Amino acid sequence: MSLITTKKNNIGILTFNRPDVFNSFNKELALAIQKVLEDYANDPEIRAIMLTGNGKAFCAGQDLQEAIADNGLEIEQIVDEHYNPIIKQLRSIEKPVIAAVNGVAAGAGANIALACDVVVATESASFIQAFSKIGLVPDSGGTFTLPRIVGFGKASALMMLGDKISATEAERLGMIYKVVSDDSFMEEAKGVAQKLANMPTKGLAYTKHLLNQSFVNNLDEQLELEKKWQFKATQTDDYKEGVNAFIEKRKPEFKGK
Helix, strand or coil: CCCEEECCCEEEEEECHHHHCCCCECHHHHHHHHHHHHHHCCCCCCECCCCCCCCEEEEECCCCHHHHHCCCCHHHHHHHHHHHHHHHHHHHCCEEEEEEHHHHHHHHHHHHHHCEEEEEEECEEEECCCHHHHHHCCCHHHHHHHHHCCCHHHHHHHHHHEEEEEEHHHHHHHCCCCEEECCCCCHHHHHHHHHHHHHCHHHHHHHHHHHHCCCCCCCHHHHHHHHHHHHHCCCHHHHHHHHHHHHHHHCCCCCCC
């Protein structure tokens, strides 16, 4: 089984399970992820989603043995049918998505992590834009996401040189939310997921929409969009619960509605 899925406490967890090849992607894993993300998007009991890897790696990118097989898919098909749909799902799904990077995240694995809403990494993890080392170009949204996170010059250098970036350096650059010690990593990563799952997730989904549009809008357009989504937020049950809890000086109980 290339993908392990678990559901607990309103969190859906996807664990990449090809540890013998550092969780590199093949067709089976890519299509399984797409299917589970779709299922979780439509499951009202799931209010946050977490991606992680089994073993020493988060994901080492594409399984090159599959890519060069005589009867395998062309790289263009792999990108179009495997990676691009996953990136689009991660950015459009109306629930917070956490990447719990438990080890090396290379190539498409790194860029899938960066497409998530919150990235937590263990202190021994690393990030590598490995494409240039075999004559390829970054995919999985990397050329869109990374320059906007770390700046054009730094992104260009990381992609062309293929430098390995430690989790600590990734945090310093703003690539990830935070680094966690190896000993407490999974506990803390699940804690972040649980915190998000307990929050007003409708509002978080609206925030995600706004962040996506901020890549293409000018200031006036973004201000208008903020006004639109702020009004929508005031119509949610979570907003009413948040206000009532504040007035009544109690802890709110959000339902994601």
